Amino acid sequence: MTNIRKVAELAGVSVATVSRALKLPDIVSPATREKVLKAVDQAGYQPNLMAVQFRSQRTYNLVVLVPTIANTFFAQVISGIQEAAQERGYGVLLCNTLGNEAMETQYASLVTTRQADGVIQLRAFNPFSENAFPAGAALPMINACEVMGDAPCPTVKLDNRAAAREVTEHLIALGHRRIGMIKGPRRSPLTFDRQQGYQDALSAAGIPLDERLLCPGDFTPLSGYQAAGTLVALPEPPTAIFCESDEMAIGAMSRIKDAGLRVPDDISVAGFDDIAFACYSDPPLTTIAQPAEAFGREAVAMLIKVLEGRQVNNLVLPHSLVSRKSTAQCRY
Amino acid sequence: MTNIRKVAELAGVSVATVSRALKLPDIVSPATREKVLKAVDQAGYQPNLMAVQFRSQRTYNLVVLVPTIANTFFAQVISGIQEAAQERGYGVLLCNTLGNEAMETQYASLVTTRQADGVIQLRAFNPFSENAFPAGAALPMINACEVMGDAPCPTVKLDNRAAAREVTEHLIALGHRRIGMIKGPRRSPLTFDRQQGYQDALSAAGIPLDERLLCPGDFTPLSGYQAAGTLVALPEPPTAIFCESDEMAIGAMSRIKDAGLRVPDDISVAGFDDIAFACYSDPPLTTIAQPAEAFGREAVAMLIKVLEGRQVNNLVLPHSLVSRKSTAQCRY
DNA sequence: AGCTAATATGTAACCGGTTACATATTGATC
DNA sequence: GATCAATATGTAACCGGTTACATATTAGCT
Numbered sequence: 001m002t003n004i005r006k007v008a009e010l011a012g013v014s015v016a017t018v019s020r021a022l023k024l025p026d027i028v029s030p031a032t033r034e035k036v037l038k039a040v041d042q043a044g045y046q047p048n049l050m051a052v053q054f055r056s057q058r059t060y061n062l063v064v065l066v067p068t069i070a071n072t073f074f075a076q077v078i079s080g081i082q083e084a085a086q087e088r089g090y091g092v093l094l095c096n097t098l099g100n101e102a103m104e105t106q107y108a109s110l111v112t113t114r115q116a117d118g119v120i121q122l123r124a125f126n127p128f129s130e131n132a133f134p135a136g137a138a139l140p141m142i143n144a145c146e147v148m149g150d151a152p153c154p155t156v157k158l159d160n161r162a163a164a165r166e167v168t169e170h171l172i173a174l175g176h177r178r179i180g181m182i183k184g185p186r187r188s189p190l191t192f193d194r195q196q197g198y199q200d201a202l203s204a205a206g207i208p209l210d211e212r213l214l215c216p217g218d219f220t221p222l223s224g225y226q227a228a229g230t231l232v233a234l235p236e237p238p239t240a241i242f243c244e245s246d247e248m249a250i251g252a253m254s255r256i257k258d259a260g261l262r263v264p265d266d267i268s269v270a271g272f273d274d275i276a277f278a279c280y281s282d283p284p285l286t287t288i289a290q291p292a293e294a295f296g297r298e299a300v301a302m303l304i305k306v307l308e309g310r311q312v313n314n315l316v317l318p319h320s321l322v323s324r325k326s327t328a329q330c331r332y
Numbered sequence: 333m334t335n336i337r338k339v340a341e342l343a344g345v346s347v348a349t350v351s352r353a354l355k356l357p358d359i360v361s362p363a364t365r366e367k368v369l370k371a372v373d374q375a376g377y378q379p380n381l382m383a384v385q386f387r388s389q390r391t392y393n394l395v396v397l398v399p400t401i402a403n404t405f406f407a408q409v410i411s412g413i414q415e416a417a418q419e420r421g422y423g424v425l426l427c428n429t430l431g432n433e434a435m436e437t438q439y440a441s442l443v444t445t446r447q448a449d450g451v452i453q454l455r456a457f458n459p460f461s462e463n464a465f466p467a468g469a470a471l472p473m474i475n476a477c478e479v480m481g482d483a484p485c486p487t488v489k490l491d492n493r494a495a496a497r498e499v500t501e502h503l504i505a506l507g508h509r510r511i512g513m514i515k516g517p518r519r520s521p522l523t524f525d526r527q528q529g530y531q532d533a534l535s536a537a538g539i540p541l542d543e544r545l546l547c548p549g550d551f552t553p554l555s556g557y558q559a560a561g562t563l564v565a566l567p568e569p570p571t572a573i574f575c576e577s578d579e580m581a582i583g584a585m586s587r588i589k590d591a592g593l594r595v596p597d598d599i600s601v602a603g604f605d606d607i608a609f610a611c612y613s614d615p616p617l618t619t620i621a622q623p624a625e626a627f628g629r630e631a632v633a634m635l636i637k638v639l640e641g642r643q644v645n646n647l648v649l650p651h652s653l654v655s656r657k658s659t660a661q662c663r664y
Numbered sequence: 665a666g667c668t669a670a671t672a673t674g675t676a677a678c679c680g681g682t683t684a685c686a687t688a689t690t691g692a693t694c
Numbered sequence: 695g696a697t698c699a700a701t702a703t704g705t706a707a708c709c710g711g712t713t714a715c716a717t718a719t720t721a722g723c724t
Contacts, residue, residue: 014703014705016683019682019683020702020703028703046444047445048681049442049447050446051386051680051681052680054382054386055681056682059382061425068411070408071407072407078401078426079402079428082401082427086435091425094414095418095424096414096415112378113380113382114381114383115382115393220608253612276552280585281614336711346675347710348673349672349673349674352713360673380709380710382710383679383712384710385711387711389679
């Protein structure tokens with residue numbers, strides 16, 4: 001293996017000079033620099049970054065904990081993370097946790113064992129910082145997308161409550177009064193906030209909350225399909241359904257059509273996320289657009305600030321209602 | 333930082349003994365082992381894996397080069413990679429190359445700079461091994477999914493030609509004779525193989541090839557949408573379209589409906605990949621199912637074999653035609 | 665007890681860079 | 695020419711483990 005000593009020997013200088021010629025070219029004489037560069041070239045030398053990292057105690061890797069890469073929205077967020085990380089010279093260690101807390105803990109420990117410098121957690125915070133990291137070892141960490149109010153680290157999120165309220169108001173403005181909601185997993189703060197927004201809109205319009213119109217899902221198309229099945233089977237089914245993710249909305253629309261009903265003629269459907277497929281579904285989906293890549297980019301920027309010991313502020317990214325063809329005037 | 337020396341001091345033994353007590357517990361006396369473990373516990377010691385890796389010259393990280401994570405199919409493959417890697421104690425460094433060869437090269441060099449042990453490339457091989465890695469430094473590398481015939485490394489792929497032939501035969505069996513094809517990027521070997529299969533089926537059925545029915549795309553829904561626009565605008569539009577990816581098929585169906593035509597009544601559409609959305613599209617998509625996770629798992633297994641210096645054989649994974657509602661008897 | 669072999673533990677070199685500190689060289693100023 | 699500062703380079707310690715080799719201890723056997 002060609003290492004810095006070989007290069008030093010070739011160039012007839014010390015290893016320190018080689019190191020400096022490469023890292024701080026200004027402080028070596030032009031002649032020496034030239035000699036070193038030639039030797040580097042001749043030896044085909046590439047620094048062993050493992051050694052560099054070991055010495056500097058920085059890995060320049062970031063751990064990303066994602067519940068499921070298979071989710072289109074997360075895939076986009078990761079895309080943003082990836083890009084931003086690369087621009088700053090960081091690598092991305094991807095961890096598909098499948099919601100498994102043990103796995104999250106295990107992966108977060110990549111930081112304490114020095115295989116990564118920090119963590120971006122795309123799921124609501126779990127208690128691992130309490131049990132798994134003793135001695136008050138606060139991990140350099142950012143919580144993005146799904147965020148709990150009392151997260152013990154900086155966060156980037158959407159104003160989910162306001163966004164959900166907007167969608168619901170949009171449906172109410174179309175004349176709907178029986179509005180179903182296909183939610184996320186029960187314990188998700190995302191779901192909590194969005195349900196708040198949904199209720200805000202209802203009560204502002206004087207519509208009483210009907211618990212039977214709330215169905216839990218897990219953000220997958222299948223769960224949307226199943227939940228919609230429950231809703232259309234109600235004695236008084238909803239005339240509109242707000243789904244907490246586009247993937248569930250797509251599943252829901254499929255189920256509604258299987259029941260012989262049409263979207264939006266019989267039931268309006270709204271989603272959340274604005275994934276790439278949202279405008280190619282039949283009908284194209286009305287939804288809340290989230291800046292997925294921006295989530296990733298901002299999370300990286302914040303984490304690096306933390307790593308550099310700088311001050312960071314929590315961030316709320318903007319959303320917007322995208323009105324397409326899956327929602328229409330209520331006919332009843 | 334609590335390091336092995338602190339632990340040694342606490343336990344009243346040498347660092348070598350601590351190291352051995354943890355890695356080769358059998359060769360230290362039970363009493364010593366106990367002492368060491370107690371000291372480890374007391375000090376809250378976690379080995380600095382950066383140091384371990386540095387010493388052993390193994391990072392236990394694998395680089396994965398993926399054209400776009402945003403593609404649902406790749407997301408699934410990565411899921412499989414991720415799982416298999418984790419089971420074997422490897423981490424996954426994800427690189428979204430966006431088809432950029434410079435970026436692929438840059439990331440592959442993580443191996444030569446010792447930040448990763450090997451590479452899984454999900455795109456057809458590019459010439460970087462020739463120009464970027466001099467001195468015949470053959471990277472430990474696996475090429476999966478999109479594979480070229482002369483790949484200079486082990487490969488896992490599908491029999492794309494046979495699969496494309498099956499879909500096409502399925503359409504022919506339904507009475508279609510004007511069958512369009514929405515292809516992948518021009519230079520992709522995937523596209524080449526699948527077009528071969530398409531042509532195999534046509535010529536077996538005595539149907540002449542009509543070049544106008546072939547449209548290039550780039551695997552995104554948008555490109556499928558656009559290509560379908562070209563096809564329906566033909567003086568004699570096809571009665572069926574075979575798309576090289578489900579994402580393009582979904583885009584194509586959207587365009588067909590925008591043209592006031594119905595799927596499958598007016599035009600049958602078949603896809604490729606069997607992504608999660610395939611059964612929730614309207615109508616549910618007839619497609620070729622690929623074992624996406626298995627691609628990932630096998631690629632990891634093969635790469636680790638390579639890293640261990642063992643013999644590996646190229647692999648061809650099975651596919652199957654999934655017949656849903658987007659293809660139907662030709663009415664013309 | 666005396667000898668050999670097996671077991672247990674310690675010492676220190678090593679991986680490949682980085683960098684504090686020491687030393688050598690050059691240049692500027694009086 | 696002497697003095698001092700600035701610049702350039704070299705020496706060696708260091709990061710935190712692993713492991714070859716040396717040494718100490720114990721066990722087994724005659």
